Amino acid sequence: MSLFVNLPSILYAIPRNPVTAIGLPLTLGLLSGRSTKEVTQTQWYNCLYTPPGRPPAKVFPTVWPLLYIAMGYASHLAIKAYDSAVSDAVRNEISLGLGLYYTQLAFNCLWTPLFFNFKQVGWALVDSVILAGTTFYMTRTLDAPTSSKTTYLLLPYCAWLSFATYLNGGIWWLNRNRTLNKNM
Template identity: 60%
Template sequence: MSFHLPDILLSIPRNPVTALGFPLTLGILSGFPTAKVVRGPWYNGLFFPPGRPPRQVFSIVWPLLYLSMGYASHLAVKTLDVSFSSSSSPALTLGLALYYAQLGMNIAWSPLFFGYKQVGVALIDSVLMTGVTLYATMLLDGPTDSRTTYFLVPYCGWLCFATYLNAGIWWLNRRPLSGKED
């Protein structure tokens, strides 16, 4: 099965500056409205699962993860550019397509959770994003001699943790189906 990515999606990670800057810029723009919400009554009225770090941790961790995933995309496209093996090209191409798919889900998560306050929908997004990222990481591992994996594993770990937090928030703040409290 052959899969083709549009040239623009290959040219972005080809340059290391745009490879790093693209996810970082999208992440910052997506998360920008979050600061106001986390200081507001809706967020501060939620129940949280054990292990939630201080909110300042997120503003440190996410930019590092965006840079890390961006560099992994750079390594993947550079490997694709020099790949002489037709057997590794499909894995690289699909891995890069999944990179963009997870990036789209990542950018959608903050507006879903903080903007629209759709904790359950954000949880579905988080579960799918985590699965897609884990699969992309596995696809890119072999063709890049594990170089992308070093940059994606921390992101995969954080996504698992973030999904746990999202699931805990959803569970602890769900409404009874009958609308009555027991």
């Protein structure tokens, strides 16, 4: 059963151009994460206990832009499939997928300020779980209508979000009973 989603026309227009499709998540990611480097140099961040497997800090500014490019291009492929669909059911399914795309993008942009700026590790974990679930659902929803083209682009993002949720959960768990000065 497909749920009809009626998105504002601008949300269909953005991914029609591959430049704006890729530029939107890249720009939002850059704006969301602009204070991350500063916070990672604080005593608060450096005193956090972390779970095994945390990659070096230099991995994150390399991985995230690649994921933003992939998700942006996936939105472009989705709108191309929408524009060429002959069935209302397929168009509705793609509309739902695009609605999920923008929803996950909002949760993605919210995570960094929650974790780094507001130092709300628990709320960031809640956000991460919702973000991962929305992204997995979006990936599944767009798979058939795009002949799996979007899935190839989104699976690395799904994998990274799973790993990021593990890291966030581990940080929350390991530091849940500690008193850390959030003003540091």
